[in-house]
Amino acid sequence: MSNTKSTRDHIIEAADHLFYQQGYEHTSFADIADAVKISRGNFYYHFKTKDDILNAVINLRVANTQNMLDQWEIEGQSPEERIRHFIQILIKNQSKIMRYGCPVGTLSTELAKMSHSAQTDATRLFTLFRTWLAQQFTSLGHSADADDLAMHLLARSQGVATLANAFRDENYIEQEVTLMNEWLKSYTVNAAPHTQ
Amino acid sequence: MSNTKSTRDHIIEAADHLFYQQGYEHTSFADIADAVKISRGNFYYHFKTKDDILNAVINLRVANTQNMLDQWEIEGQSPEERIRHFIQILIKNQSKIMRYGCPVGTLSTELAKMSHSAQTDATRLFTLFRTWLAQQFTSLGHSADADDLAMHLLARSQGVATLANAFRDENYIEQEVTLMNEWLKSYTVNAAPHTQ
DNA sequence: GACAATTTAGGACAATTGCCCTAATAATAC
DNA sequence: GTATTATTAGGGCAATTGTCCTAAATTGTC
Secondary structure, eight states: OOSSOOHHHHHHHHHHHHHHHHOTTTOOHHHHHHHHTOOHHHHHHHOSSHHHHHHHHHHHHHHHHHHHHHHHHHHOSSHHHHHHHHHHHHHHTHHHHHHHOOHHHHHHHHHHHTTOTTHHHHHHHHHHHHHHHHHHHHHTTOOTTHHHHHHHHHHHHHHHHHHHHHHOOHHHHHHHHHHHHHHHHTTSTTSOOOOO | OOSSOOHHHHHHHHHHHHHHHHOTTTOOHHHHHHHHTOOHHHHHHHOSSHHHHHHHHHHHHHHHHHHHHHHHHHHOSSHHHHHHHHHHHHHHTHHHHHHHOOHHHHHHHHHHHTTOTTHHHHHHHHHHHHHHHHHHHHHTTOOTTHHHHHHHHHHHHHHHHHHHHHHOOHHHHHHHHHHHHHHHHTTSTTSOOOOO
C-alpha cells in the first residue's frame, strides 16, 4: 500500500467532492483541474471523457461504502446495533446533508434526469445498502420481509435527507432519527413489531 | 378568463415540463424555444434571464399545488380522507415519478446543489404541503405534533419517490403506500397511534 | 387607412463547455 | 550515459451556453 496518492487518485477524490457539492453536470473539467491544480492537458491524460471520471468516482464510492459496511459488521455486536450504525449516518453527516443532501440519492436522481447511462451504476450504491440492511433484518429473524424492511428504512433516510436539505433544519434530522430507532427497536426479538 | 393561452403561458408550461423531465440546468433556452416552436429572440422578449423563467415556473407550480390542495379540501370528507389524497399522488403519478422523481423534491435538491437563490422559493412548494398536512392532523386531534406528523409523512413520500426512481420498481410504490395508509389509520380517532 | 405598440424572427455576441493535439519534462530501463 | 516510456503543460478545437440587438411582422386604436 503506497502512502503517496497518484495524480489520478487526486483527480478522482476532487471530482468526488465536487460532484457531491455541486452536482455532476454543474462541475466542469476546469473545476476539477483547478481543484487538483493541474493543467487540463494533464487531466485529459488520465481521463478521456467526463463519463470516465464519473465511472471512477462511482467505483470509489462503491469501494468506500463497502468498507464502511464491512466496518459496521465488525463494530456492531448485534444486527440491531449494526442497523443503528446506518441510521446514525444521518447524524454523523448532518451538516453536509443539510447543505448537499444525500450523496447517493442526489447522484442517482441527477443521472436519472439526464437519462445518463451511468444511472444504473449509481444505483449499485443503493443496492449495497439495501442488501446489507436486508441481511441484518434476516439476522433479526425477519427473513420473510427483510428486503421490504431494508427498502423501508432506506426510503425514510432518503426522505429525511431531502427535507433536511430543503428546510435546513437541524432538529428535524435528530427527531426523525429518534423515530427510526424506535421503529427499529420494535423489530428486535423481544418486542412486538408494529405495522410501521 | 381567456381561453387562449398566451405565448408567455406556453413558454412557462413547456419550461415546467422540461425542468421536471430534464432538470433545470440540463434544459437550455433552445430546448424550451424548440418545444414552444418560437424563435430565441421571441423567447428573450418574454424572459430576460433563465432565472426569470425559473421564477415563473415556480409560481405556476405553487398556484397549481394550491389549487390541488383546495380541491382536496372540498373532495375529502374527513381529514383522514384528505391526507389519503396526498398519499395517493404517489399512485396517480407513479410512472412519472419512476422516470423523473418527485417534481418538488428534485427541483429543491438541484437548486440547493447549485446554491441557487431560488432554492428558497422552491421550498415554498414543500411548505404548502407541510402546512396543509399539519392542518389535517390538527383536525384529527393531533394539534400538538401536527407539524411533526406532516414532516414525517412528507419525508416518507419523498423517500419512496427517490427509491422508486432509482430502482424503477412499480410494486414498491404500492407497497409503501399501503404502509403509509396503515400508519395514517393509526392516527384516526378510534385507533391507538403507534410510535411510527 | 395611418399610426403606434406589441410581438416575433433571426442572427450575433462573448464565454464556457467537453474534447483533443503537440511539445516539453520527468521517470525508468538498458 | 542513452533510449524509451510515462507524465505534464498549455493551447486550441468546434459546439453550445445565456444573453442581446435589430428589423420585420402583427396587432390594436383612432
